[in-house]
Structure formats: structure tokens, C-alpha cells
Amino acid sequence: MTAPVALLSVSPAFADTKPAAQTEQKPSISELRKAVKEARQAYRAAVAAEKALQQEFDATTDPSHPLMVAVAEAKKAADDAAAAKTTADAAVTAAEAKLAEANAGEDADAKTAAEEALTDAKAAATEAAAAKTAADAKVTAAETARDDNRVAIARKIDKAQDDVKTALAAKQAAEKALADAKDEAGEPGDPEEPTDPECSDVAALAPSVSGLPSKIAAGSTVDFRLRLSNNTGRTLDEVLPFVAVGAVDKSDKDISGKLHLKSKQNGQWKSVPQDDFAGAFNDVKAGAHVDLPLRLSIDRSAPAGYGATLAIGTYGNKDETCGTGDLGVYEFTINPVGAGNSTTPAGEGNKPKPQGSASPVANSGSGNGSTDGSLAHTGSSSALPTIGLAGGAAVVLGAGAVYVVRRRKAEANS
CATH class of the missing domain: 1.10.287 (Helix Hairpins)
Structure with missing residues (x-):
């Protein structure tokens, strides 16, 4: 042959x-x-x-x-x-x-x-x-x-x-x-x-997280944002953000269950599922970006340790073209109750950079922003028969988050 x-x-x-x-x-x-x-x-x-x-x-x-x-x-x-x-x-x-x-x-x-x-x-x-x-x-x-x-x-x-x-x-x-x-x-x-039908292997949907501190105290809640910038050169019919958080204590025990992530969708805070997307945006123009408000809460009982937020975006179109963007990794330290939060951003590259002629933030239900790249009702995905190729992405991110923080702990102790 x-x-x-x-x-x-x-x-x-x-x-x-x-x-x-x-x-x-x-x-x-x-x-x-x-x-x-x-x-x-x-x-x-x-x-x-x-x-x-x-x-x-x-x-x-x-x-x-x-x-x-x-x-x-x-x-x-x-x-x-x-x-x-x-x-x-x-x-x-x-x-x-x-x-x-x-x-x-x-x-x-x-x-x-x-x-x-x-x-x-x-x-x-x-x-x-x-x-x-x-x-x-x-x-x-x-x-x-x-x-x-x-x-x-x-x-x-x-x-x-x-x-x-x-x-x-x-x-x-x-x-x-x-x-x-x-x-x-x-x-x-x-x-x-x-x-x-094929998904593009060109990572042209760029994630950027802003407002996430590098140090977060147990018992506190922080609000931050995930921005996905459309660098594909075309309007995307639907963009789906996937976000996951993970953490381990200083003994390497997984304490991810003490971290709770929510996203703001249509004016309401909703828990981000472990095996599904965190929101959905329709009609994202070329060169534009969409912002997803996120909220991370850490239980008071959480011990000191290391945490990480992983974010990625996928997109799909009515013509059955689709793709997945870059992976964003943002690490932070979990401090004891009352230690306070840092003003230093977590990870690196958290400050969003302008992507082409970026449009205003997509409407998240707060009454602000443009409907260029409008926030869709969660669970829509009706136009995306190919978006199933991204199925389970958040679950993989969850395991990846735990892997990241364990690696960071090992590096810190070396």
C-alpha cells in the first residue's frame, strides 16, 4: 500500500x-x-x-x-x-x-x-x-x-x-x-x-482575563472578566467560553471543591458547570471582542494553597465551520482567612490588549455595552451542529487546573 x-x-x-x-x-x-x-x-x-x-x-x-x-x-x-x-x-x-x-x-x-x-x-x-x-x-x-x-x-x-x-x-x-x-x-x-466539516486548527480566538488577583484570601469573593477577541477575520455566529478553576492545599490535596465559579448571563449570576460552557455570544464581528463577567468565591474553610483559572473559547458557524482558541492560564495563591487580596493580577498577560478595531463589551444584562456580539441565552447552540467537537472541554480544563497548581507547588518547593 x-x-x-x-x-x-x-x-x-x-x-x-x-x-x-x-x-x-x-x-x-x-x-x-x-x-x-x-x-x-x-x-x-x-x-x-x-x-x-x-x-x-x-x-x-x-x-x-x-x-x-x-x-x-x-x-x-x-x-x-x-x-x-x-x-x-x-x-x-x-x-x-x-x-x-x-x-x-x-x-x-x-x-x-x-x-x-x-x-x-x-x-x-x-x-x-x-x-x-x-x-x-x-x-x-x-x-x-x-x-x-x-x-x-x-x-x-x-x-x-x-x-x-x-x-x-x-x-x-x-x-x-x-x-x-x-x-x-x-x-x-x-x-x-x-x-x-472541519474545525480550524488556527487559534484565532484569543482569551484574556482581567481583575483576577494573584493572591486571594479564603472566605472572600472576587469579580473578574474573561475577554475573547475574534481574530478569525470573519463574523462568528456563536462563541462559547469555557472556564475552570482548580486548587490544591500545601500538602498537595485537591481542594477545588472549596472554589465556586459563577458567570453573569442575561443579568443573572449562574454557577459555571464543570462539563459545559460558561455562556454564549451570538454574531461576534471580525476584530471585535466579547466580555464575560465572572465571580470566584472561596470557602472560609479553604486552607492556604495554590489555585489556577483556565480559560478557552470555541466558536461555530451556521456553515458548520468551527474552531478553538488559545488556552489562557492564570495562577493565584490562596491565603488564610483575613489575609486580604492582592492588587497584582494573577498569571501573566491579564491586561486585555486591543484586538483590531474591537467593539464595546457585549451586553451582559447590566444595561451597558453594545449588542455587537450579543450575549445569547445559555444552552442555545441551535446553530452549531459542529460545536460538539468542543464537548467536555471544561472538564479537561478542570483537570488541567489541578495539574497546573500541582506543578506550581512542586516548583515552589524545589
């Missing part, structure tokens, strides 16, 4: 400079048609492989997934151990009170019994504390195994996406070679060779 790349390695200009015997080695239209078929099959296989990995990743968030079950069981055991420790500590306190009462009296036997009871209570409390420590360690191990599995799949997805790009480039090259050869021979195009 002749590989498509080998067939395309002979250029017509070079072949024309060779003797007739050599020009006869130029791939025939039949051979080029076969190369196109093979390239298309390879492209579809690459897309299918990426989709399978996305589904595998999505499955890791299901409560019935073995690693999720392990985490849930470990947390229940840890809760039981914590309750047992609380009971044991209370028993020590009660035994100490009994001993103090016995010491105030003259009954030697009561004193002895109280001392023995206190000794037993302290031994039980020590055992309960050790059990709690062991249970907490099992929670950390279960969460780490779950997160490591997600990160491993996310890395495979990243490679699969590269494979899709490579296969797409090979397919397009094969189709062009065939079209050029048929045009040179004066043959019409083949009706059995439809053009497959």
Missing part, C-alpha cells in the same frame, strides 16, 4: 524537468484518489480516537466510576474516624473532670479508678487520632489517584488532538493534490468526494 505522503512527494514542477521515463512515475489520478480515501480514513480514525478519550475522561466524573467510588468511601471512612476522634477527645475531657473531682475528695479508691479511666481514655484518644490521620491519608491517596488518572487521560487527549491536526493536514494535502491533478487533466470533480 502506497502511503499518501509518498504519493504527494512528487511535485509537478520538478517532474517536468526530468526525462519522459521519469515523468511517468508521477502519481496517477487513480493512485491519488486512493491516497485521498486512505487519508480520510486516517482522519476519521484520529477523530474517533480523540472522541473515545473524551468519553473516557467524562466517565471519570461519574459517581459510579471506581476511582470516584474509592474517593467517596475514603471520605466516609475519614468522616467516621473524625467523629470517633471527637468522641474520644470528649471522653478524655470527661475523665479529666472526674479525676479532678476525685482528687478533691478523700476516697483513694475513687482517685485510682479515675486515674485509670483517664489513662484508658487518653489511650483511646491517641488510637482514634492515629486512625483519623490514616483515614485522611487514604482520602489524599484516593483523590491523588483519581486526579492522576484524569491528568493522564488529559495528556492522551492532548496528543490525540495533535494526531487529529496531523491527519487533517495530510487529508487536505491529499485532496488538493487530487484536485490539482484532475484540474490539470481537465477532469471534473468527483461527486463522491464531499468536503468533510
